[in-house]
Structures are given as structure tokens and as C-alpha cells.
Amino acid sequence: MNKHVSPRLNRRAFVIGTAAVGAGLAIGLDIPFGGPAVVRAADGSPEVGAWVVVRPDDTVVIRIARSEMGQGSLTGLAQLVAEELECDWTKVTTEYPTPGQSVARKRVWGDFSTGGSRGIRSSQDYVRKGGATARVMLIQAAADAWKVPASECTAANSVITHTPSGRTTTYGKVAEAAAKLSPPADVKLKDPKDWKLIGKGVKRLDTADKTTGAMIYGIDVKLPGMLNAAIKDCPVFGGKLKSFDEAKVSGMKGVKKVVKVGDTAVAVVADTWWHAKTALEALPIVWDEGDNAKVSSESIAKWLAEGLDDAQPAYVGNKNGDAKAAIAGAAKKIEAVYSYPYQNHATMEPMNATALYTADKCEVWCGTQNGEAAFAAVLEASGLPAEKCDVHKVMLGGGFGRRGQTDYVRQAVMIAKQMPGTPIKLLWSREEDMAHGKYHPITQCKMTGAFDANNNLVALHYRLSGQSILFSLRPEALQNGMDPAAFQGVAQSGEAAFGYSVPNLLIEHAMRNPHVPPGFWRGVNVNHNAIYMECFMDELAEAAGQDPLEFRRKLMGNHPKHLPVLNAVAEKIGWSTPAPQGVYRGIAQVMGYGSYVAGAAEISVTDGSKIKVHRIVASTDPGYVVNPAQVERQIAGSFVYGLSALFYGGCTVKDGKIEQTNFDTYNSMRINEMPKVETVMVPSGGFWGGVGEPTIGVAAPAVLNAYFAATGKRIRSVPLRDQNITFA
Amino acid sequence: MANLTINGKTFTLDVEPDTPLLWAIRENAGLTGTKYGCGIAQCGACTVHIDGVAMRSCGVSVSEAEGKKITTIEGLASGDSLHKVQEAWIAQDVPQCGYCQSGMIMAVAALLNEKPKPTDADIDEAITNICRCGTFAQVREAIHTIASA
Numbered sequence: 001m002n003k004h005v006s007p008r009l010n011r012r013a014f015v016i017g018t019a020a021v022g023a024g025l026a027i028g029l030d031i032p033f034g035g036p037a038v039v040r041a042a043d044g045s046p047e048v049g050a051w052v053v054v055r056p057d058d059t060v061v062i063r064i065a066r067s068e069m070g071q072g073s074l075t076g077l078a079q080l081v082a083e084e085l086e087c088d089w090t091k092v093t094t095e096y097p098t099p100g101q102s103v104a105r106k107r108v109w110g111d112f113s114t115g116g117s118r119g120i121r122s123s124q125d126y127v128r129k130g131g132a133t134a135r136v137m138l139i140q141a142a143a144d145a146w147k148v149p150a151s152e153c154t155a156a157n158s159v160i161t162h163t164p165s166g167r168t169t170t171y172g173k174v175a176e177a178a179a180k181l182s183p184p185a186d187v188k189l190k191d192p193k194d195w196k197l198i199g200k201g202v203k204r205l206d207t208a209d210k211t212t213g214a215m216i217y218g219i220d221v222k223l224p225g226m227l228n229a230a231i232k233d234c235p236v237f238g239g240k241l242k243s244f245d246e247a248k249v250s251g252m253k254g255v256k257k258v259v260k261v262g263d264t265a266v267a268v269v270a271d272t273w274w275h276a277k278t279a280l281e282a283l284p285i286v287w288d289e290g291d292n293a294k295v296s297s298e299s300i301a302k303w304l305a306e307g308l309d310d311a312q313p314a315y316v317g318n319k320n321g322d323a324k325a326a327i328a329g330a331a332k333k334i335e336a337v338y339s340y341p342y343q344n345h346a347t348m349e350p351m352n353a354t355a356l357y358t359a360d361k362c363e364v365w366c367g368t369q370n371g372e373a374a375f376a377a378v379l380e381a382s383g384l385p386a387e388k389c390d391v392h393k394v395m396l397g398g399g400f401g402r403r404g405q406t407d408y409v410r411q412a413v414m415i416a417k418q419m420p421g422t423p424i425k426l427l428w429s430r431e432e433d434m435a436h437g438k439y440h441p442i443t444q445c446k447m448t449g450a451f452d453a454n455n456n457l458v459a460l461h462y463r464l465s466g467q468s469i470l471f472s473l474r475p476e477a478l479q480n481g482m483d484p485a486a487f488q489g490v491a492q493s494g495e496a497a498f499g500y501s502v503p504n505l506l507i508e509h510a511m512r513n514p515h516v517p518p519g520f521w522r523g524v525n526v527n528h529n530a531i532y533m534e535c536f537m538d539e540l541a542e543a544a545g546q547d548p549l550e551f552r553r554k555l556m557g558n559h560p561k562h563l564p565v566l567n568a569v570a571e572k573i574g575w576s577t578p579a580p581q582g583v584y585r586g587i588a589q590v591m592g593y594g595s596y597v598a599g600a601a602e603i604s605v606t607d608g609s610k611i612k613v614h615r616i617v618a619s620t621d622p623g624y625v626v627n628p629a630q631v632e633r634q635i636a637g638s639f640v641y642g643l644s645a646l647f648y649g650g651c652t653v654k655d656g657k658i659e660q661t662n663f664d665t666y667n668s669m670r671i672n673e674m675p676k677v678e679t680v681m682v683p684s685g686g687f688w689g690g691v692g693e694p695t696i697g698v699a700a701p702a703v704l705n706a707y708f709a710a711t712g713k714r715i716r717s718v719p720l721r722d723q724n725i726t727f728a
Numbered sequence: 729m730a731n732l733t734i735n736g737k738t739f740t741l742d743v744e745p746d747t748p749l750l751w752a753i754r755e756n757a758g759l760t761g762t763k764y765g766c767g768i769a770q771c772g773a774c775t776v777h778i779d780g781v782a783m784r785s786c787g788v789s790v791s792e793a794e795g796k797k798i799t800t801i802e803g804l805a806s807g808d809s810l811h812k813v814q815e816a817w818i819a820q821d822v823p824q825c826g827y828c829q830s831g832m833i834m835a836v837a838a839l840l841n842e843k844p845k846p847t848d849a850d851i852d853e854a855i856t857n858i859c860r861c862g863t864f865a866q867v868r869e870a871i872h873t874i875a876s877a
């Protein structure tokens with residue numbers, strides 16, 4: 001068992017919701033009188049199955065393996081467990097087991113990874129079973145005590161009732177006995193129609209401390225004797241650190257040490273981060289920038305444009321009939337080229353991690369979207385075995401995919417390793433965060449559509465050129481070199497399937513990987529694929545002289561899940577009635593992360609360059625909605641993130657480096673620019689789709705299509721700021 | 729050395745006078761509720777009240793703040809009773825990740841002090857904080873709820 005004594009965060013950190021509770025969770029085995037093992041939480045309360053701890057006062061502690069980063073999964077997952085557990089929701093609290101504990105218990109809590117809108121949908125089955133298992137054990141314990149058959153007992157609100165006699169007891173009273181029972185081999189989950197808590201917009205479990213400053217994020221971690229580090233990695237990706245002149249800064253106030261971090265970075269360690277950062281800025285550094293220093297946005301764009309040429313090799317992701325032949329013989333064809341830039345995640349809280357390395361252990365405190373990946377990074381960077389390492393997850397100041405990567409964790413350990421016994425908090429400046437993102441991949445797309453003499457779409461050729469995320473981050477997931485994820489939203493089938501039927505279809509990807517490191521950025525490849533396809537759908541509708549909605553509907557007859565979601569949006573925005581004077585509409589739909597989504601926007605445009613977004617309507621069919629209040633917030637948030645990228649985003653490359661340095665050059669939407677998002681949830685049941693990401697796909701195309709409706713001009717590249725278009 | 733009055737308490741801190749107030753608050757006074765987001769007065773995560781006015785503490789030096797009344801998110805409640813903005817934030821479930829919310833709440837508290845019944849236009853003008861999670865609709869709703877109470 002992984003029993004450790006961790007340096008104490010301040011006491012407060014342990015009682016704030018879930019944030020740091022995991023740091024205090026030590027699992028011990030208690031084998032009284034040789035009976036079955038009872039696993040106990042740090043406070044001595046018994047575990048009733050791995051997911052549930054019940055305290056004598058009936059408090060139910062639900063274990064959460066996935067990370068909470070604002071998306072609300074912590075609350076949603078607790079709802080799933082509590083639904084089956086039949087416990088009193090007002091007495092539910094949560095805690096994070098650590099990855100080290102999970103590994104030591106044969107990964108009893110499953111996957112910790114929190115990306116791909118997977119938090120709920122990929123764990124819903126086993127966490128509900130965790131709740132049901134605990135319920136069965138608690139009821140059995142009560143039945144045993146009463147010497148009655150368990151089948152005569154029921155549970156609700158943490159109270160167990162023996163129906164024939166009317167006797168009652170509570171979970172807290174029978175938890176000790178329940179913990180000694182063997183878990184049932186199989187449990188039956190409730191029929192969704194019997195759900196009481198799933199589907200309710202209950203309040204989040206982690207709000208209060210976010211309003212008082214008490215919530216502990218990675219940046220707030222404090223350990224006794226801790227020092228602070230500021231870091232600079234070679235601004236040209238792939239470049240190396242040549243030398244630095246420590247003597248120039250070693251006398252500066254608070255500076256303790258200047259250390260090399262791997263081959264590429266240098267860090268100043270000081271008493272405060274402000275001192276560390278000030279000294280780092282004064283530190284003379286010589287970089288070996290290498291050949292990548294010759295790369296620019298222009299050179300990347302040129303290389304990608306070459307990939308649009310049919311003569312170049314490409315992977316085929318979706319195919320039907322013979323698109324090239326059909327286009328060649330068509331009565332009419334249209335063609336357009338679109339592009340999408342790099343984007344930085346710009347999480348509100350810059351990357352950071354705190355590491356303590358000693359000869360026999362290495363522990364890290366950080367916000368991470370993937371506790372187990374962070375754990376693996378600690379093992380690798382420390383060189384210590386699993387039983388001597390652990391990761392304590394704290395609240396994330398935003399993730400959006402960025403904190404699924406572990407570069408910052410590795411760096412913190414590499415620095416701490418050079419100062420054994422001293423806890424080191426590494427914090428990136430915003431400038432470092434902008435310079436060393438894992439960027440939304442860059443792509444271009446050439447689309448050709450062809451019509452017969454009756455304006456029916458007979459062929460579509462979609463040729464994507466650009467970067468693959470999997471090539472860089474998960475090469476093992478490539479299929480004979482092809483990146484299947486590159487076709488998110490336009491795939492043949494699966495969780496991101498194309499929603500239109502076109503008799504002759506060719507969707508292909510000419511993979512071209514510039515040196516800028518790509519990453520999973522909220523919505524991932526759905527972002528550009530949905531812009532390209534949905535804006536081009538509008539172009540096709542225009543060329544066919546048809547209404548954009550009607551044009552789409554005709555192609556969606558064989559897509560019975562896609563279509564109702566589009567219809568729901570059309571109805572809500574009032575597509576069949578004229579928009580107010582001077583206001584124009586755009587519409588879009590896509591599938592991603594197992595959910596069907598659509599969006600529509602109403603905008604007005606002044607002088608061709610000032611956009612006011614009046615209304616946004618978004619619809620989703622994620623199968624089941626666990627917490628509608630949180631789903632509504634995720635949808636709204638995805639629009640803010642997607643439209644910020646559309647209007648203000650875009651990272652450009654000069655001399656091999658990212659040019660944007662902070663929010664002055666990489667802006668984000670403010671309250672005055674964002675209308676309320678009107679959401680329509682149409683869960684059709686029978687499947688579990690994701691929520692955090694899918695709707696971002698329709699945000700930009702809905703607005704771009706409305707812009708065309710307003711101005712008659714197509715915008716085929718992002719961001720709008722480069723075209724001097726901004727918010728009114 | 730600098731003397732700062734934060735949340736009614738005097739802190740004698742070993743900081744250089746040109747240190748941004750944000751870092752003196754977070755690292756020297758140990759009050760980490762005030763957040764770092766940009767360091768260049770763009771995002772508002774570091775908003776505190778200085779003599780009752782909402783200010784971005786990353787853009788204010790310690791020497792400028794000396795002798796003034798500084799209130800951080802930790803000092804917004806009076807004793808055990810939360811400030812009405814904090815209460816509204818909880819009632820409305822405003823925060824997502826919450827990282828921007830200390831600054832957001834401080835900005836809103838200052839606005840409501842000045843204009844107890846702000847219009848949407850007042851909100852648009854006064855609340856310019858970045859929220860990457862996109863909580864704007866809930867922020868606006870919560871402000872109106874307070875104003876109409």
C-alpha cells in the first residue's frame with residue numbers, strides 16, 4: 001500500500017472541497033481478528049468499495065479519478081455514483097485518489113485522463129457500478145444485522161429500511177460492517193427512466209472556495225522551505241541551451257541557484273517567484289537555435305499550400321464513389337481554400353508544478369488533466385520507481401487540453417532533482433506559456449463541390465493539408481502513417497462521423513508537420529474541420545441557389561441523429577421567420593466526441609468590419625444529460641473559447657518562434673462581446689456523448705456564415721483580427 | 729521594507745518598493761486568493777481594491793500602495809458573512825475553473841459600490857476581466873440578481 005506522509009499544505013488546503021483532499025488520503029489496511037480486509041481513508045472511515053467512503057456521520061465521500069478543471073465533471077461523476085448509491089446528496093463530498101495509490105491498487109480507479117470530453121462518458125458505467133456495489137453492500141450489512149433477507153430492504157437518501165418491519169438504519173451506522181463484506185460479483189444499474197439525480201442541474205460541489213480565494217490551485221501550493229523557480233526554454237522549438245552567465249545574476253536579491261533544465265532550458269531558483277523572474281530576465285543566455293530558426297508563418301503556409309495539390313501524397317479518411325471523376329464530368333463546380341492557424345490554450349492559470357525530490361522519494365503537486373501521465377513523467381524525470389513517487393492533484397485554473405501534457409511537471413522535477421530536499425515551485429510566466437504551448441494544429445483545406453444540371457450536389461472533394469497531433473504526441477496511434485483523428489467531424493463513422501450523404505466523396509489529409517509542437521486544444525480537429533466543411537456547405541448552398549438550412553437538410557436524410565439537432569437550432573433561432581432588420585443569420589452542425597451538435601448566430605455588421613453578435617443558439621444530443629446546468633455552462637464556455645479564437649486568436653511564427661507574448665497580442669473575449677448562449681438539449685438516450693468540446697465546432701462557422709449573409713463576403717481564414725474585423 | 733495595510737491588517741514586508749503589489753500580496757503577505765494571469769494589466773485576475781477602487785495589482789507597485797487601504801478577495805467578507813457578490817456567485821454557480829473569479833468578484837463588488845443598479849451597458853464598461861472558461865452569462869445574471877434584491 002502506498003502510505004506516505006506528505007509535507008503538509010496548510011490545513012485549509014485539506015478541507016477545501018476536493019482540491020487537495022487527495023493529498024491527505026492515505027490508504028491503510030486494517031485486518032481485525034484475521035477477518036476480511038477493510039480499506040480505510042486517511043480519517044479512518046471505511047471504504048465500501050473503492051469509490052465510496054462512508055463516515056459515521058453519514059457523510060459520503062466519493063472518489064473522483066478524473067480531473068476537475070472547471071468543466072464540472074467532478075459534480076457530474078459524483079451524481080452518477082450517488083444515483084446508484086441512493087445516498088443523501090446534501091452529505092456528499094469528493095476526493096481525488098492519487099495516481100500512486102491507484103497504481104499500487106492495480107488501477108482500481110481506472111483511467112485518470114481527462115480529455116476528449118471523456119470525463120463522464122468513459123467512466124459512467126464503472127462509477128455507477130461503484131455506487132451500486134456500495135449500496136448492495138450497505139443494504140446487506142443492515143440485513144445481516146437484522147437477520148432478514150436483503151431483498152426485504154430498500155435504501156434511499158442514505159437510510160436503509162426493512163420494509164416488512166419498518167425498521168431503519170443509516171449508511172453511517174452500517175458502513176463498518178459493509179466494508180467487511182465481499183463486493184457482489186455483478187450489480188444491476190438503474191433504468192434511466194428511474195434516475196432521480198442524474199439529469200438534475202444540481203449545484204456544483206466545488207464553488208464556495210472559488211469565491212473566497214480559498215481554493216488552492218497549483219500556483220498557490222505552499223510547502224515548508226519551498227523555493228520558487230522561473231524558467232526560460234529555447235524560444236525556437238527544437239533549439240538548445242548553449243550557455244548562460246550565472247555570475248551576472250547570482251548576487252541579485254533572493255537568488256539561490258541558476259540551473260540547466262534538460263538540454264533546452266534554464267531556470268532561476270529564488271526565495272520568491274518575483275525575484276526568480278526578475279533575475280531570469282537579467283540573465284544573459286545564449287541559445288543554439290538550429291535550423292528551425294528559419295521557419296516562419298509564411299514558409300509554413302507555403303509548404304501546406306503545396307499539400308493541397310492532388311499530385312502530393314495524402315491519406316484517405318472517408319470515401320464514397322469516385323469524387324474526382326464526378327467533379328470532372330459535372331455540370332458546375334465550385335472550389336475554395338480555407339485555413340486555420342495555431343492557437344494557444346492560454347489557460348487562465350499559467351503552467352506550474354511543485355516538486356519535492358529526496359534520495360528516496362519524489363512528489364509533485366500540480367493541476368493536471370492526466371494524473372497518471374503526470375505520475376509517469378515524475379517517474380521518468382526522477383529516475384525513481386513507482387512506489388517512491390506520487391502526484392497530488394490540485395484544482396486547475398483551466399485545462400482545455402493543455403494540462404494533459406506533462407512538460408511542466410518534468411521540468412519541475414528536473415529542477416528539484418538538482419536541489420534535493422527543497423520543494424521547488426516552478427511557475428511559467430504568461431510569456432513563457434505563450435512561447436511554449438502545445439498549439440492547436442495548423443491546417444489548410446481545399447474543397448471542391450460539383451453539381452448536376454439540377455443543382456444537386458453530386459461530388460465533394462475535401463483535401464486537408466497540415467499538422468497531425470497524433471504524429472507528434474501519440475505516434476503509436478497512427479494507422480499505417482495515417483492520423484485517424486485528423487478526420488474528426490468528417491469521418492466515415494464513429495464518434496465524429498460526417499453528417500451528410502454525398503454520392504461521390506473524397507476526404508483526405510496530406511500530412512505536413514511543421515516544427516511547432518501541436519496539442520489537443522478544446523475541440524481539437526473538429527475546430528477546423530467544422531469551419532471548413534460548414535462554411536463550404538454554405539458556399540455550396542449559395543452556388544445551388546438554395547437556403548443553407550434546406551440545402552443541408554436534403555443531404556442529411558440518412559443521418560437520423562444529426563438532423564433533429566440541426567432542426568432544433570433552426571427552430572429556436574426562428575430560421576423560418578425573417579431576422580430583425582439589419583440582423584443576419586448563420587447556421588452550422590457537426591458531430592464530435594460522440595455528440596451531435598448544431599449552432600446558429602444572429603449578427604449585425606457595421607462598415608463591413610464591426611461585428612455585433614446578438615444571439616447564439618446551440619443544441620446538443622449527447623445521449624444523456626447528467627447535469628443540465630453544467631452542460632449549459634460548458635456549451636456557453638465553448639462558444640467563448642471558440643469565438644475568442646476566431647476573432648482574436650492565432651499564433652504566428654517568426655524566426656522559428658511564436659510571436660504572440662501575452663493577452664495584449666493574444667486577446668480573449670470580454671463580457672461586452674458575448675451574448676447569452678441559448679441552449680437546446682435534445683438527449684435521445686441510448687448512448688453517452690461528450691459535452692465540453694463538441695459545440696465549439698459550430699461556434700465559428702455559425703458566425704462566419706452569418707457574416708456572409710450580412711456582407712456577401714466569405715471569410716476563409718482565421719483570425720478575423722488579421723482582416724481588421726473585430727467586435728463592434 | 730514596506731508597510732502595507734491589507735484587509736485591515738498591517739504587514740511589514742521585506743520587499744523592494746518597485747515590486748508589483750500582486751507579488752507582495754501573494755508571496756510576501758501569503759494571500760494567494762489574488763491571482764496572476766498576465767502581469768501586464770490585461771486580464772484582471774489580480775484585481776484588488778485600493779482605497780475602495782478596483783485596481784489590477786500587477787500594475788501597481790508596492791511603493792504606490794503604501795499608506796493605502798488594500799482589500800483582497802480574502803478580506804471581502806465581513807467576518808463569517810460573505811459579501812453579497814460572493815453569495816450571489818454561489819447561488820448562481822458562476823465559477824467554472826474559478827481562477828479568474830477572485831478578480832471578477834472584486835471588480836463586480838467595486839462596480840456595485842459605485843452603481844448599485846448597473847445597466848448592461850454599465851456592466852460592459854466596468855467588467856473587462858478575461859474569463860477563458862466563459863462564465864460571462866452567469867456573471868451578468870448574478871450582478872442583476874444582486875441589483876434587483
Ligand code: FES
Pocket residue numbers: 763764765766767768769770771772773774775784785786787
Ligand atoms: S495579472 Fe494583473 S491584470 Fe492580469
Ligand code: FES
Pocket residue numbers: 070348397398823824825826827828829858859860861862863
Ligand atoms: S472561471 Fe475559469 S477563467 Fe474564469
